[in-house]
Amino acid sequence: MNLPRLLPSGLAALALVLLAACASISPYDQAAYEKAVDAKVDTLALMAKATESYASHQKDVDALNLELDKAYEYDKGRPNNALTVQQWDLLLDPHSGLVVDFFQEWQADGTLKPAYVADKRAQVGSAFDQIIGLEAGKTKPSPTQP
Amino acid sequence: MAQLPPSTWQTIEQQTAALAASTLKGYTTQAVQDGQTFLASTESQTAGWLAQVAAGAITQDNFASLVRGQASLAAMTALKQAGLAQVAIDSFVNGFISIVISAAIASIP
Numbered sequence: 001m002n003l004p005r006l007l008p009s010g011l012a013a014l015a016l017v018l019l020a021a022c023a024s025i026s027p028y029d030q031a032a033y034e035k036a037v038d039a040k041v042d043t044l045a046l047m048a049k050a051t052e053s054y055a056s057h058q059k060d061v062d063a064l065n066l067e068l069d070k071a072y073e074y075d076k077g078r079p080n081n082a083l084t085v086q087q088w089d090l091l092l093d094p095h096s097g098l099v100v101d102f103f104q105e106w107q108a109d110g111t112l113k114p115a116y117v118a119d120k121r122a123q124v125g126s127a128f129d130q131i132i133g134l135e136a137g138k139t140k141p142s143p144t145q146p
Numbered sequence: 147m148a149q150l151p152p153s154t155w156q157t158i159e160q161q162t163a164a165l166a167a168s169t170l171k172g173y174t175t176q177a178v179q180d181g182q183t184f185l186a187s188t189e190s191q192t193a194g195w196l197a198q199v200a201a202g203a204i205t206q207d208n209f210a211s212l213v214r215g216q217a218s219l220a221a222m223t224a225l226k227q228a229g230l231a232q233v234a235i236d237s238f239v240n241g242f243i244s245i246v247i248s249a250a251i252a253s254i255p
């Protein structure tokens with residue numbers, strides 16, 4: 001056995017193992033990114049209709065809640081993803097003044113004032129941007145070799 | 147016991163300094179800038195919301211909800227920065243391990 005020849009490849013293998021073990025946060029996930037972007041677009045589109053009667057959009061709100069739940073559960077199932085999950089927790093908390101809070105206000109009041117809807121859409125859009133921005137900033141996995 | 151030659155340690159030190167500058171310093175500058183932008187926008191938005199309450203364009207309950215939302219947004223922004231800091235630290239740690247291993251391999255006669 002030629003030990004000097006084997007040593008570099010052994011060290012390289014060790015390096016790969018160490019590198020894999022050193023990630024403290026999940027890598028970038030294209031599906032999670034797309035789910036968050038889609039959820040943002042659909043949420044803001046439905047919020048824009050909050051000057052109309054809530055009753056006429058009840059089914060749309062239910063469908064959106066389902067979409068948001070799916071995006072949340074997807075991120076919740078990823079390892080080392082606690083910070084993103086905490087962001088979703090805030091976004092969907094009924095007392096956070098964000099998405100769920102807004103739809104509860106809409107339901108309670110029937111219709112909402114246009115200026116308030118505009119202000120809230122800007123705020124909720126920024127909240128989604130924090131989730132999207134964190135995902136986009138995560139380390140992209142290396143492209144697989146052909 | 148085999149030891150790395152001083153020149154190898156010098157290489158490791160130089161490359162580690164360059165790595166820290168590129169991975170950690172860039173992140174810190176961006177985080178400070180983001181924090182300042184958030185504070186400035188919150189100040190102007192709050193003034194705008196108060197003017198809307200005075201004009202009757204939004205209710206006091208709406209205002210309270212907007213302030214609550216802004217506090218949540220601040221927490222979400224902090225979580226994003228914490229995550230990006232972890233990414234920067236991971237990148238530094240992985241880069242450092244690569245530097246040390248590459249330098250060690252290169253020093254093998």
